[in-house]
Amino acid sequence: xxxxxxxxxxxxxxxxxxxxxxxxxxxxxxxxxxxxxxxxxxxxxxxxxxxxxxxxxxxxxxxxxxxxxxxxxxxxxxxxxxxxxxxxxxxxxxxxxxxxxxxxxxxxxxxxx
Amino acid sequence: xxxxxxxxxxxxxxxxxxxxxxxxxxxxxxxxxxxxxxxxxxxxxxxxxxxxxxxxxxxxxxxxxxxxxxxxxxxxxxxxxxxxxxxxxxxxxxxxxxxxxxxxxxxxxxxxx
Numbered sequence: 001x002x003x004x005x006x007x008x009x010x011x012x013x014x015x016x017x018x019x020x021x022x023x024x025x026x027x028x029x030x031x032x033x034x035x036x037x038x039x040x041x042x043x044x045x046x047x048x049x050x051x052x053x054x055x056x057x058x059x060x061x062x063x064x065x066x067x068x069x070x071x072x073x074x075x076x077x078x079x080x081x082x083x084x085x086x087x088x089x090x091x092x093x094x095x096x097x098x099x100x101x102x103x104x105x106x107x108x109x110x111x112x113x
Numbered sequence: 114x115x116x117x118x119x120x121x122x123x124x125x126x127x128x129x130x131x132x133x134x135x136x137x138x139x140x141x142x143x144x145x146x147x148x149x150x151x152x153x154x155x156x157x158x159x160x161x162x163x164x165x166x167x168x169x170x171x172x173x174x175x176x177x178x179x180x181x182x183x184x185x186x187x188x189x190x191x192x193x194x195x196x197x198x199x200x201x202x203x204x205x206x207x208x209x210x211x212x213x214x215x216x217x218x219x220x221x222x223x224x225x226x
Binding site (some may be wrong): 033035041042043044045048055056091098099100101102103104105106107 | 144145147149155156157158159162202206211212213214215216217218219
């Protein structure tokens with residue numbers, strides 16, 4: 001089992017460009033969570049998805065951010081028109097069910113220049 | 114919603130000493146409490162978890178205790194080693210609806226050789 005796969009590991013975008021972050025959950029895991037981490041800070045929840053459904057997006061800004069988890073393929077976190085403040089590490093985690101430990105991916109470190 | 118407070122934010126101990134990290138939570142409905150370890154530049158990894166039907170759980174040098182009445186839980190690391198140096202996060206699962214794990218802000222543990 002390859003674990004939770006995130007790509008790219010590092011992403012550099014100029015202000016105004018779009019960033020697409022991909023996450024493939026562990027085999028057998030149908031719950032996907034995206035968290036954002038700023039340097040020296042904790043993990044801030046963004047969005048929780050199950051296949052083809054957004055369960056909770058309360059932590060995700062309404063503008064410029066969107067997420068999906070299609071029936072086939074990885075989960076995608078999309079940030080449009082990136083700004084410097086979007087620079088952070090974005091971690092994806094998956095679990096087989098609720099009330100169960102998460103397995104995190106290695107994260108995507110987004111730098112906006 | 115759930116709120117998790119974690120203390121201290123930084124902790125330095127001498128190698129061989131014990132380290133204790135404490136967390137409190139707000140939602141009495143929470144019943145799952147995992148702990149994650151994050152080494153510098155790496156992903157958070159689950160190290161131990163406890164559920165509300167258990168008061169204490171041990172795994173070699175680490176243990177977690179839970180006091181549901183007081184709504185707090187703690188991580189104990191005995192005989193600390195330099196490789197224990199990392200940031201530790203506690204979390205709580207609020208089972209109201211389909212809510213994700215809520216994390217504390219982390220404790221940076223430094224074990225001094």
